[in-house]
Amino acid sequence: MKTELTERQKLLLSLIVHEHTRTAQPVGSKTLVEQFTLPISSATIRNEMTVLTEMGYLRQPHTSAGRVPTEEGYRFFVSNLAQQTILPAPMRNTIAHQFYQAREDLDGWLRLAASVLATQSQAASIVTAPHTERVAFKHLELISTRAAQVLMVLVLVGGEIRQQILSLNDAATQEDLSALAARINDLCANCSAEQISRLDPQLDPPGAQVLEAVRQQMQLSQKLVTGEIYLDGVTNVLAEPEFADTEQARSALSLLEERNKLADLLSRTILGNEIGGVQVLIGGEGTWEELRQCSVILTRYGIADQLTGTLGVLGPMRMPYGRTISTVRFVAGLLSDLVAENLID
């Protein structure tokens, strides 16, 4: 159907995308030739623009306005024309240094990652906590609180921690609880939820109750987006001229608040996307009505098949794709390194 673009057409499309990204205005043929001192006349550009418009890469907001890239136009640009702009070295160092300083804990890293993404891309950032595909038992701890109430702390392979308050049918001493925990730790080491449900340990009632709670927590953890989702820079999006009308912004940002919709969106990157690959969703791709005006850049980080999370950026469709993709990739790399260094297995 679509014929190949000539080199000149590619160049023009590229320039139009750049100029429009910079000014947020439709770009006209004359502006183009002046801005970039092109060796061809505006009339020639108009002819080429007509072609690109017919091919669906450009569109005119109204009869006598300049051209604006369509979703298709952006898609072509991202796949064929956008060039990765490597972040300047001092910037990279500054960021890496921040991560080094925030060496405290996972929570701090993820929050920092979201903050860096948001600042660098001037858009909204999304970071999910890393998550194991294969949920397995690592360690259990039972802590007596008062009467028959017990705080259960469950550590999973990968380092995820889940807690629950159990009300036992009978009171138990801390010694009893510790013994029970030790027994279960032996029994379940490295087991999956299914394996646990299959083994029949003939435990006394409180033991069975604890084991069932362990199994439930592990099953909960298997659900995809169970953990924390870190957002930052949401107000950056409001600053973009395309969202001067609040209604537009509202629909886009509401997606970030509805956890299940957001999870749905993030799961896009999980299916068929290896670590290191960056996925660019432009204009909702027909699926997300709320994102008609937006683009989302997502990638995964972590260690494949062990501990992975998703991270990305949501901004207006008019976005500096080259720079943003690089930034997303860079931050994902940093987080992957951190996960690798601190992997718990």
Next chain:
Amino acid sequence: MKTELTERQKLLLSLIVHEHTRTAQPVGSKTLVEQFTLPISSATIRNEMTVLTEMGYLRQPHTSAGRVPTEEGYRFFVSNLAQQTILPAPMRNTIAHQFYQAREDLDGWLRLAASVLATQSQAASIVTAPHTERVAFKHLELISTRAAQVLMVLVLVGGEIRQQILSLNDAATQEDLSALAARINDLCANCSAEQISRLDPQLDPPGAQVLEAVRQQMQLSQKLVTGEIYLDGVTNVLAEPEFADTEQARSALSLLEERNKLADLLSRTILGNEIGGVQVLIGGEGTWEELRQCSVILTRYGIADQLTGTLGVLGPMRMPYGRTISTVRFVAGLLSDLVAENLID
């Protein structure tokens, strides 16, 4: 300075606030008499309005518009005129039932609380995780991961869990670690960070390293807004007509993103406010420039001196105060009950 308001003036102020809250428009003398079929004429109302305007409770956007309540007007309304509207019983039951169902964990409760607040008030909601004033040691667990890396899980009195990955100088077996943890558990039971730093247990190097990490984590936990902050309904604010201009909305919502500013705001409720008291900040109170157009309703929940958190709502200054204050109080009550039921000490 200010003379007392007559009953009729109070009534009128009250009606103006209600009408303005409903329509988001300045209210005129004629509208008022028609809307509420008052037994006085519009001219009389105009005279009273002049008085109220001179007293600083009302203001005219321009010469020939109706009146709008000023910050002072809202403040007077909230302190003297607003009546608590108790949530209808079926509504209360529905909400309580939701909490009952989400019995899983603290995380779920807090998220639900934020969601309920946001939905009921049609504004942005803020909920912080409960936090101990007096941070004290409850239980430590050391879990061997690989080589000299150790996952440290620290449970504080109150149930807060903190985790950290330690790199020991020498590798240690799980038995060694368990023994060390047991020793420290005995040593530190119910201690504060200061007490821990004072005791000199003559532990071997890895033990000292762990103890120092425990102390650090406890000190971190003492910082006020250390835990998770749950937000919901941020996009509700965007729907309000006063934020049709994105710039306004941006400045207000940016406050919610900047953790330290938000913490600062929340700390307002901590100083000199007992549990059960609801604090209403109208128009930034001269302190928060970003909130010039907004009101914030905050309260504390939990058990005084033991485990308390903050929760509240941020919305436009034009807000149904009676209803919203009741809702905030109601949700705080629910959370307080949950904390009491599941207190860990």
Next chain:
DNA sequence: ATTAGCACTCTCAGGTTGAGAGTGCTAAAA
């Protein structure tokens, strides 16, 4: 103390206008 009446003020929506930007087409030039 209250009210009817009225002149006055200000906003807002609708309509008009002219400048400016950008296009498409055509005919000539390369």
Next chain:
DNA sequence: TTTTAGCACTCTCAACCTGAGAGTGCTAAT
């Protein structure tokens, strides 16, 4: 065949004007 200059045409946008409408403040009468 491709490129370009020239030009008529279209459309937006800001500025301006205008009249309707809403609401006020004042005054004089009740």
